[in-house]
Amino acid sequence: MKAVLMTAAGSPEVLQVQEVPNPAVPVGNTELLVRLVAAGINPIDTKLRSRGTFYPDRTPTILGCDGAGVVEAAGAGVQRFRPGDEVYFCYGGLGAHQGNYAEYSVVDERFVARKPASISFTEAAAAPLVLITAWEALYERGRLLPGERVFIHAGAGGVGHVAIQLAKLKGATVATTVSSEEKANFVKELGADHVIFYKQTDFVQAVLDWTGGEGVDLAFDTVGGETFHKTFPAVRVYGDIVTILEPDANTVWKTARLRNLRIGLELMLTPALLGLEDILQHHAEILEQCATWIDEGKLKIHVSHEFPLKEAAKAHQLIESGSVTGKIVLLISDK
Incomplete structure (x- = not known):
């Protein structure tokens, strides 16, 4: 699959599109293989890129905490989702687990929410964090x-x-x-x-x-x-x-x-950094409630800029300018 690799800590130019192995299809567990359509970009991404991730020994790595896409495969223990379901989530991208600047990601179903039906994958990817x-x-x-x-x-x-x-x-x-x-x-x-x-x-x-x-x-x-x-x-x-x-x-x-x-x-990354799976599950519950409000027209997400995956470096340059309204999103694939 194509992915944006952070090859070292440094300027946006350290983000390079490369071919990497596809994640393993989940078997006999509660994981989902998600084909990503879009990935949100957040200030934490630029900080990790410039300073190094929380796990420097695992470089190169794939950044990106926010993702939205379609379930491609599900482990035998998955109960809430099936292939074809549209989802969004905040998981990975800190260095320990693969992030979402990539065509595929594997995420436990407990940490995933159903994508709001009324909005695009682009808007959904901008939302979780x-x-x-x-x-x-x-x-x-x-x-x-x-x-x-x-x-x-x-x-x-x-x-x-x-x-x-x-x-x-x-x-x-x-x-x-x-x-x-x-x-x-x-x-x-x-x-x-x-x-x-x-x-x-x-x-x-x-x-x-x-x-x-x-x-x-x-x-x-x-x-x-x-x-x-x-x-x-x-x-x-x-x-x-x-x-x-x-x-x-x-x-x-x-x-x-x-x-x-x-x-x-407030640091919403705490449960990911400390392995607090019950709080990560609570995060998915927050996203489920927000999805309801979005579909009811009570809550909206503003995306100001979209970039193709190969232009992740340009997206980082823009967010570091400090003048962005709303969110910036990477477009990974068509639905």
Whole structure:
């Protein structure tokens, strides 16, 4: 099969299309052989490519956590799927297991969800990692409740644009930051109630003005760095802030401590890295629920750019530019 191999850590040029052996057809177990139609690209892919995977002794490797495709074969123990079923999932791509920049992948059925019937494989491949990340950050780390006020950084981004929608589905009121009028219109279409142009406006003051000086119940940081601790004053006393980035060593915690903020750290890759199969199964359950909402028209995934498999390096260059709205996807094969 054709696959994009990461031959070493480095620039996007280390991603090279090569012929590699097809994965073994699963026999006598709960695995699925999936013919991939599309693979999502996420910032974690570019970080692993530039710094090296979590398993450097297994290079060359195939990156890509997100995949969508058609079940080609199923092990004897598979109960939920059969050949021909359309699926999507977030599995592999960290170095230990093959990722999805390839024509085929093998995934345990417990970690797979049925693809939403109403959307393309391209949109489905863009969805898993960002859906799970936003779900866990808002619903599990942040314990979001109906009627609460939420502040989401970078609402037009991959995680941000689904976080807005998941917050609205919970019954929350949402403020978010953007950098342009085009992105402002985009997030308003997703349901954002208050839009802040962070390049022209002090986002903390804007949030305080929006909340009558109280601050939001929950802030969701998708940017990291100084943005994380600068957000502390925008959160109400005894409120929550969740970040998907590792707090910087220079983080100033004084305001968070004074306001008794509850700090949430969200890394949806934890179960894959630690081998927590029950949580990986929970991730599939999240995707099943999100598929229902997508098919009901309550949730949508925005794909801004599509690249053929052979142009994975160009896709990485674009995502590293930092100006992408929504998601980028690799097109692998026709349905």
